[in-house]
Amino acid sequence: MRFPIALMILIGTAVPAFADMESARNALRAGNPAEMTALAASGDDDAQLLLAEAYMAAGGVARDPARAVIWAKKAATQGNLLAQVMLAQVFGEGTGVEKDPAESARWLVMAAAQGDAESQFDLATRYLNGAGVTADPATGLMWMKKAAEQGDPMMQMQLGAALANGVDGNSRPEAGMAWITRAADRGYVEAQTTLGMVNIRGTLGDPDIVAAYKWFRLAADRGDERSMQIFVELEKQMTPAQLAQARRKAREWTPK
8 A cells, every 4th residue: 555655754753753752761760861861852842841750759760859840941941731830839839949939820820821720720829819929819810710611610619709709809799609500510519508508598689498408409419418417407497399399409400
């Protein structure tokens, strides 16, 4: 069979590159970093990251945090997301280097800009608390929203709470509850119990014992003992019609 020239070029270059990386990885594990160092020196950001991780964790080489940071910076500067996250963590915790919240935040901004949800959420909390950056609640909420939009229910819950509590001086309970509801709809227990309390107290309107029962029952089904106690007490206060409706709503609920 004859292959197009372009395909032959792809086949001819990709396999040796993969083989070189595997060979370098195996050598590094065996305590010989020469091959991986050569790949890293040629500009391969994956090799640079692997060397950084090896020097930070003594993986096949003697632990050398300073050298780890050098290689991590080379990879991160090329846009390697994991290297950027690594540097944010290293400087944030002071792991083998002097703790530097501002330097940590600098790398975290780069990782967040690439769309990494955890980095976006971490950066959001730093802007809200002024950790390594000048406190800026509006910017914090912006990054938290970007993180929450990617679907993590914990992040959605935290954004909802931040909006409802007005961390930027502007309380938006309806917007906050909308995000908390999204988290609850994904099965996040803390969000479900929050909605249960909101409906019992009538925080955003009239109390709704049927909705409160549904959310507490769902949280209890996920092992929350306090919710189990609450929905049992609610059953004593409900009419047969209310109880039947609430049980049906809980039974028909499915995660979104």
